[in-house]
Ligand SMILES: C[C@@](CO)(OP(=O)(O)O)[C@H](O)COP(=O)(O)OP(=O)(O)OC[C@H]1O[C@@H](n2ccc(N)nc2=O)[C@H](O)[C@@H]1O
């Protein structure tokens with residue numbers, strides 16, 4: 001039987017939970033059975049991991065999932081864990097589990113991780129001995145890295161004597177191998193236009209909230225100086241693609257003879273006001289600065305970013321921030337932990353056209369950080385214009401407003417709602433009408449790009 005491996009999709013949550021329930025039956029009669037039988041995989045957390053790109057499925061010939069692997073978010077700097085790996089018993093012994101495991105480890109290595117950890121059972125052939133065949137070695141379970149997992153075992157009545165923790169070291173990708181970097185989306189928590197500069201650009205005030213969700217950029221250094229886009233973004237010509245423009249700009253600026261292959265796994269809706277193109281460009285600047293060993297500092301990269309777009313500097317600096325000027329004067333903010341339902345009305349809004357709109361309020365009084373922090377300042381100057389010109393955006397805002405105070409991000413067309421819990425955000429997202437697509441994401445103060453940069457630099461040793 002042939003199978004293929006692909007990133008899991010949100011619609012597969014139920015199928016993956018069902019696979020886990022079937023796979024757990026293999027433990028009947030084992031001392032761990034009672035605790036396995038009583039516990040099922042939390043679908044909310046699985047969904048969150050899927051939207052972060054941390055779950056892969058094995059698809060059978062009919063295209064249905066027959067197994068999956070789920071990576072934990074970073075457990076400690078440089079290390080990532082395997083939260084779950086399951087194959088339908090009917091499809092066992094065909095190398096599917098091994099292929100999933102290798103796939104996840106290969107991704108972790110490209111993403112700069114130096115170690116993969118897991119907890120498993122010592123006495124079950126398809127557990128510890130299977131992982132040992134794949135380069136995992138048993139490590140000291142008293143290591144503080146496993147304290148949380150062991151505490152959870154105790155709470156679940158799991159037999160500690162049979163529990164082993166295993167690690168597999170990963171070598172860093174060599175020059176010329178693919179590397180993987182995150183390009184997070186942003187939201188504008190409010191946006192005011194307070195003036196217009198002589199060059200036609202608008203002066204604005206906004207709060208950029210970075211998200212833990214976004215695109216994935218893959219980069220591979222080339223020795224021949226070529227910048228090539230390995231996989232195109234539909235509707236964007238190679239020369240216009242912000243990732244290609246960013247790489248060429250950096251190459252010219254630093255006068256390097258090195259080149260790069262670039263691929264983007266696009267998840268952020270284009271023209272959605274979530275800064276996808278800008279974030280991709282920032283990731284290329286930051287990552288190639290490291291891969292090409294140019295040694296440019298953050299200010300130099302942010303200035304190159306500004307030449308590509310007003311939204312690029314915030315992604316280069318990688319901190320949620322209060323912004324002024326054209327969006328490049330940034331003051332990092334520590335914002336309360338919040339979750340967001342981001343609704344995509346499938347309507348690309350052209351930013352330049354909205355900035356040109358005669359009905360746009362472009363002389364608003366200046367807001368202050370404290371007026372924002374008190375919750376007084378939440379409006380977006382583009383909202384009335386975007387809603388009047390794009391009925392789908394108005395409809396999305398109207399629907400989401402039924403659950404709280406929905407807002408437009410940037411020049412739209414995406415709208416969002418801020419919530420205190422992920423579960424609540426997922427509950428709203430589940431009710432999303434078919435005309436729109438809902439994403440759930442967490443707000444972060446520090447961009448995942450900065451953590452990825454540290455990992456790739458090996459600045460944080462794995463042990
Ligand atoms: C509105 C915002 C809010 O974060 O976000 P998006 O809706 O694009 O995500 C940004 O200011 C958008 O930044 P960005 O998308 O990088 O804009 P750019 O490529 O630099 O400019 C696109 C066009 O928008 C206009 N523009 C942009 C920024 C600005 N402060 N004043 C402007 O007048 C210019 O006419 C420019 O030709």
Ligand SMILES: Nc1ncnc2c1ncn2[C@@H]1O[C@H](COP(=O)(O)OP(=O)(O)O)[C@@H](O)[C@H]1O
Pocket residue numbers: 233235236240241242243264268269270271272273274275276277278280281348349351410411412413
């Ligand atoms: N790598 C890229 N990703 C997305 N859009 C890109 C990219 N390169 C160029 N673009 C162009 O930039 C436009 C704005 O894209 P995007 O940054 O996603 O939206 P917004 O500015 O609304 O946040 C797109 O419609 C597309 O034509």
